[in-house]
Structure formats: structure tokens, C-alpha cells
Amino acid sequence: MLKKIKTRRPRLRSEWLSILTTVYLLFFLNATFWDKSFLYLKGQGFALVALAIGLLAAFVALTVTFSAKYLIKPALIFMVLASVASAWFMDRFSVIIDTEMIRNAAETNRAEAGHLITGAFVLHLILFGVLPSLFIAWVEVIHRAILKKVMVNLVIIVPSLLVFAGAGLSNSGTFIFSTREHRDWFRTLNPIFPVGSAASFLVDQSREQSIILQPIGSDAKVADALPSADRRPRVTIVVVGETARAQNFQLGGYARETNSELKRRDIIYFKDTSSCGTATAVSVPCMFSVYGRKDYSHAKALATENLVDVLRRAGIKTEWWDNNTGDKHVADRIKKTDLFKSNDPRFCDGGECLDQILVDGLDAWLDNVDGDAVLVLHQLGNHGPAYYLRYPEEFRKFMPDCRSADFYTCTPETITNAYDNALLYTDHILAEVIDTLSAHGDRLDTAMIYMSDHGESLGENGLYLHGAPYMFAPTQQTHVPFVLWISPGLQQSTRIEKPCLAAKADVPHSHDNLFHSVLGLMQVKTQVQDPALDIFAACRNVSSIYPVQARQLRPSALLPDIRTVD
Structure with missing residues (x-):
């Protein structure tokens, strides 16, 4: 047979x-x-x-x-x-x-x-x-x-x-x-x-197996007119957003109310901000890299220390809390907590957690801060295509919303509704971070910086999701929201003038600014910090705690030569 x-x-x-x-x-x-x-x-x-x-x-x-x-x-x-x-x-x-x-x-x-x-x-x-x-x-x-x-x-x-x-x-x-x-x-x-x-x-x-890590910012230190014992600790929360596009942010002119809570907080929204990449694997390490988008490569990111390393070297407590697919090697050398794998029934289901889990332990963490600190919160945000899983029932404001990861079963309107609901939930999370920081204002000088890693296409010109090659990516994937909140105490202790910052809200910014701005905000002095990319540098009072010293070398000239690993 x-x-x-x-x-x-x-x-x-x-x-x-x-x-x-x-x-x-x-x-x-x-x-x-x-x-x-x-x-x-x-x-x-x-x-x-x-x-x-x-x-x-x-x-x-x-x-x-x-x-x-x-x-x-x-x-x-x-x-x-x-x-x-x-x-x-x-x-x-x-x-x-x-x-x-x-x-x-x-x-x-x-x-x-x-x-x-x-x-x-x-x-x-x-x-x-x-x-x-x-x-x-x-x-x-x-x-x-x-x-x-x-x-x-x-x-x-x-x-x-x-x-x-x-x-x-x-x-x-x-x-x-x-x-x-x-x-x-x-x-x-x-x-x-x-x-x-x-x-x-x-x-x-x-x-990449043969790449040898090169240190940067070996001279990093907190430069302050007052000893740390004679001032309040400075704390900055850096929130790394996921797949949030500026086009759907109410703060930037979007018709829908997707920022109902942030608009009631004393924040600055930078309307014209560009991402370093169109995918998390590129944008997240690039955001924290000393290299700008034009000079960045994955090999350089692996071969060079980044922002969190420089902060740690300056004596600043630096941690990373992750509710996404990982830190992309940014936090390899600092304390990190992977919340994505948590089984807390209040926030988690099916191997994923709502972003509320990032805020849940924030108050207790701030209670234990006794010196300058930076905490990075990596959101799950608007990660698609299952936007409907990114927000709880009470945030289903825009209806009907697409309840599937298969876009072919949904209309463009319901896909956008689900996406906007997820943005509304991010708005709530950011507002809660601000409120938690404000509650510690009697003891800490605080700030929050929010930047999304990249944007998202929602069907424009037939495109969905993200990850398009940057050279011809649509603006929906590269134009990202950038939010700053800075407490009155931190404004005073760093001599930062908020009206000056607000006046620059319409000036083009990018992920290139994050590295240098966080160092500037935390008063870290190092030769790899470029004042031209520090959004706070031009907005310090003339009686600033420490002057921006003239340098004969540009920061880029001080970076390690790692052309062999490109």
C-alpha cells in the first residue's frame, strides 16, 4: 500500500x-x-x-x-x-x-x-x-x-x-x-x-558579543553652591511613554479631550518634538544616549555608557521601573525593577499590567529618598495593536472602541477611539505622578519629564502601527509629546525661570535634548554635557548656582572612538 x-x-x-x-x-x-x-x-x-x-x-x-x-x-x-x-x-x-x-x-x-x-x-x-x-x-x-x-x-x-x-x-x-x-x-x-x-x-x-563598554562622564559631579546637607534632595521622574503620538494630544491642539487632567496641572508642553526612531528598540536607547539621532547607532549605544550611568557616577540615586518589554540595555548597570512580569491582580492580567502599577509604589519610594535621585518609569502606554488592553473600563470615554488586536475586524473610527482612550489613561498616570511628587513638596524638590519613545500610524495612507524606516516615516510616527512639570522648590533651588521655558514651548525639540537636560536639571557638571541641548541652560537666572564654563572642546570631541564596532 x-x-x-x-x-x-x-x-x-x-x-x-x-x-x-x-x-x-x-x-x-x-x-x-x-x-x-x-x-x-x-x-x-x-x-x-x-x-x-x-x-x-x-x-x-x-x-x-x-x-x-x-x-x-x-x-x-x-x-x-x-x-x-x-x-x-x-x-x-x-x-x-x-x-x-x-x-x-x-x-x-x-x-x-x-x-x-x-x-x-x-x-x-x-x-x-x-x-x-x-x-x-x-x-x-x-x-x-x-x-x-x-x-x-x-x-x-x-x-x-x-x-x-x-x-x-x-x-x-x-x-x-x-x-x-x-x-x-x-x-x-x-x-x-x-x-x-x-x-x-x-x-x-x-x-555585539565583542563590544567593550566605554565610560563617559568620568568627571561627573553635582555642582551646587550649597552642600547637599544644607538643601532639600532633588528628585526627577523621567517617564518614557510608549507609542504616544503628538497628533492626538489635546495639549498640542487635538480636538478631543485626551489630556483632561494634565491641562489642569501647571505643566509645559513642548509642541514640536521629534523622536530618535520609530520603534522602541531604537528610540529608548537613543533617548538616553549621548549621541544625537544623526550620530546614533545600536552598536554605539551598546559600546558607550548612557545618561543613567553618568547620573550614578555623579552620586545620584538612579533606578529604572519597567512595565514594558525591557530597558533595551539602558539600565544594565543600575537597579531596575521589572513590573511587566508582576502577577498583581489589581493591575495585571494575561501577562501584562496596566501602567497604574508604576505609580502604585511611588509614594513609598519617595518616602525613602534621602538624597538626589532620578527614577525612570517605562510605560506600556499605547502599545498596539491591542490598544483596548491599555486602559481600565472607567477610561472607555471614546466609544465604540476597537476590542480586538486584528484591525481588519474594526473600523478606523473605533481604532482611533481605543487609541485615544489609552492616551486618556496615560494622561491620568502622568497627573498622578505629578500629584504624588507635589505631595512630597515639603521635603523634596521635584520634577517630571515625559517623552514618548515614538508615535503611531492609525491608518493614514494605509499605514498602521510604527517602525517605518526613519528616512520616510510619516510624522505620525516621529512627532511625539514632551511634557515638563517642575515644582516651585526645584525652580528656586536651580534658579530655573519657568516663564522662559514656557516661551520656548513652540521651539523644535527632540530626543537629543533628554540626556543633556536631565543632567542640567540635576545640576550635574561634566564635559559631555552640552548646554546647547540642555533646555534649562538658557533659562537660568544670571545668579545661577554654577556658571556654564566655556569649553575648548565640544562634548562630541570627548566621546570614545568606537568606529570599529559600527
Whole structure:
């Protein structure tokens, strides 16, 4: 019986199985790429035909290259499964699977992944990935003798590459112009770009193993006219927001009341603030890095100490409380508390916790502060796509709200409602942080700085979520809220003039300001602190506690040379 079944298996030569798989990959699993091709080459039918022929030839050359006897099936199955998974997220959310997106995926947790791996995704994977893969595994592949196989493969590969080159040259001007104008175009080519990005990520990971940490701010100290024993401790809470976009902040002009509590607090809202990246894995380490966005790289972040290290070296108690997917190595050398894995039934369910857990222990922590301190609170904030899980029932103000992580089951209006409800809850959390700090005003001089790590797309131009390459990311993903609250006591002890700060609320700011501004606010003097990026430097009274000394070297000139790890 088994022999009879075996004889019924389809039999294909290796090159034909490769070509069939090529057609499936290129024309059935590249919907986003072809949508963009028709859009960017509109009215240029000849160029479209040349593109299709050229890519088909290139894909044939690629798949035939992997048609060796024990390699063909694993290679083709991998290409199919990788393409199907990538196509889901590209077609569904219009995201691009680049190296940073791969890094985000690698650093996610089970709960976060669970929101993305929906029933619809599993069904898609089975229908378009598993079933074709089973067919590839089932087919009996006919292989030629080794020398003959090499010759046949070369007869296919070489002409295919020539066709690819000819197709490209026939419309080179059109292709070069369109690629320059639309840099996202070929980044959606499946599986070439996603697999290439994954390979690049793995190479980066291997290089990171040999990185040696370089200290910065070795001269850091609190420069104060009064000894710490003769003044009140200074405490700054830095709240790192998650996926909050400025466009939906009422403080910035949004029509909806998403900041009903903050607007009643004596805060300053900086309206024009840009993020360092469009994903947590980039923005969080960049925010705390001495390098600005233009000079930042993941390797540099790993190889160089950051803001919390400089604060600790200056003798300031520095801690990190996390209710997200981790500190991204920012807090490797300070005390950190992972609240994300808490099982407190008041705040947590299904492996995730509401941000109230960040505030729950804040009052007791402040009671025990006996010197200068900085506490970082890393929110879960508006982390999508399950926005509805980010706020409790009493914050369902904007209705109806999308109650699913699968946006295809919701309307754009309900998605926005859920997102705005999550912002409303963040507004409440920030107001509670301010109120808790104010309650300790008789003993502590305090401040709160809130910056979101990046923004979010809510369907504009077909885009959802975040993580677009920065060079062509929409402003919804890069324009972030920045809120400052500073107590009267801290204003007085640091000689900071709040009206001066308020007058600069409309001036462009960015994540580049955080490193230098926190050092300035905490009166930390070090040569790596750049007054030009310290938002408080220009707003100190002329009788400031310590003058900004002239420097012959710019802070950037004092950073370690780590070009070998880039």
C-alpha cells in the first residue's frame, strides 16, 4: 500500500520545482510590492513588463542556485514560510521588515507576540505557507548527476542574470528615478528584503558579543553652591511613554479631550518634538544616549555608557521601573525593577499590567529618598495593536472602541477611539505622578519629564502601527509629546525661570535634548554635557548656582572612538 501511495507522488525536476516556487513567491506573495510598482510606474506599461520579467529571471536564478539535492526542499520551504509571514504584516499593516523591525521582534515577549499572532494570521500561514510547503516536501524531486546538474543550472542561471540585467538597463532611467523618489519600494520585495534584514541582524548580534563598554562622564559631579546637607534632595521622574503620538494630544491642539487632567496641572508642553526612531528598540536607547539621532547607532549605544550611568557616577540615586518589554540595555548597570512580569491582580492580567502599577509604589519610594535621585518609569502606554488592553473600563470615554488586536475586524473610527482612550489613561498616570511628587513638596524638590519613545500610524495612507524606516516615516510616527512639570522648590533651588521655558514651548525639540537636560536639571557638571541641548541652560537666572564654563572642546570631541564596532 505504501509503495502504491509513493508512486502517486508528483515527480518534478529540481529546476522546475524551483521555477514553480519562484512564480508563487514573486506573484502571489508580493501584493504590497506590486501595488507600489503599479503606483510608482503608473502609465509606464513597458517599464512594468520589464520589471516583472527582470525580477522573474532574478528569482529563478536565486531559487535554482539552491536546487542541490539535500538543500532544495529546506531552502524553498524557508523562502515560502518567510514570505508568507512577512507578507501578512506588510499587506495588513503596511510595515517594512527591516533590521530594526527584526530587532523589535527578537526583543518582544510572549504577551506582545500574542496580540500579533491572531487566529487570522495562523489561518493565513496555514493556507499560504504550510500547505504549499507540504506540497514541496511531498513532491519527488528528480535530480541529475552532479556534473550534468551543474551544467543545466548554469544554463538557467547565467541567461536569467543576463535577462535581469537587460531588463534593468532597458529602463534604467525610470527605475533609478523611481527608486530614489520612493525609497520604500524595493524594501517591500519579498522575501529578499526581510530575509536580508534578518541576516543583517544576526551579523550585528555576533559583532555585539565583542563590544567593550566605554565610560563617559568620568568627571561627573553635582555642582551646587550649597552642600547637599544644607538643601532639600532633588528628585526627577523621567517617564518614557510608549507609542504616544503628538497628533492626538489635546495639549498640542487635538480636538478631543485626551489630556483632561494634565491641562489642569501647571505643566509645559513642548509642541514640536521629534523622536530618535520609530520603534522602541531604537528610540529608548537613543533617548538616553549621548549621541544625537544623526550620530546614533545600536552598536554605539551598546559600546558607550548612557545618561543613567553618568547620573550614578555623579552620586545620584538612579533606578529604572519597567512595565514594558525591557530597558533595551539602558539600565544594565543600575537597579531596575521589572513590573511587566508582576502577577498583581489589581493591575495585571494575561501577562501584562496596566501602567497604574508604576505609580502604585511611588509614594513609598519617595518616602525613602534621602538624597538626589532620578527614577525612570517605562510605560506600556499605547502599545498596539491591542490598544483596548491599555486602559481600565472607567477610561472607555471614546466609544465604540476597537476590542480586538486584528484591525481588519474594526473600523478606523473605533481604532482611533481605543487609541485615544489609552492616551486618556496615560494622561491620568502622568497627573498622578505629578500629584504624588507635589505631595512630597515639603521635603523634596521635584520634577517630571515625559517623552514618548515614538508615535503611531492609525491608518493614514494605509499605514498602521510604527517602525517605518526613519528616512520616510510619516510624522505620525516621529512627532511625539514632551511634557515638563517642575515644582516651585526645584525652580528656586536651580534658579530655573519657568516663564522662559514656557516661551520656548513652540521651539523644535527632540530626543537629543533628554540626556543633556536631565543632567542640567540635576545640576550635574561634566564635559559631555552640552548646554546647547540642555533646555534649562538658557533659562537660568544670571545668579545661577554654577556658571556654564566655556569649553575648548565640544562634548562630541570627548566621546570614545568606537568606529570599529559600527
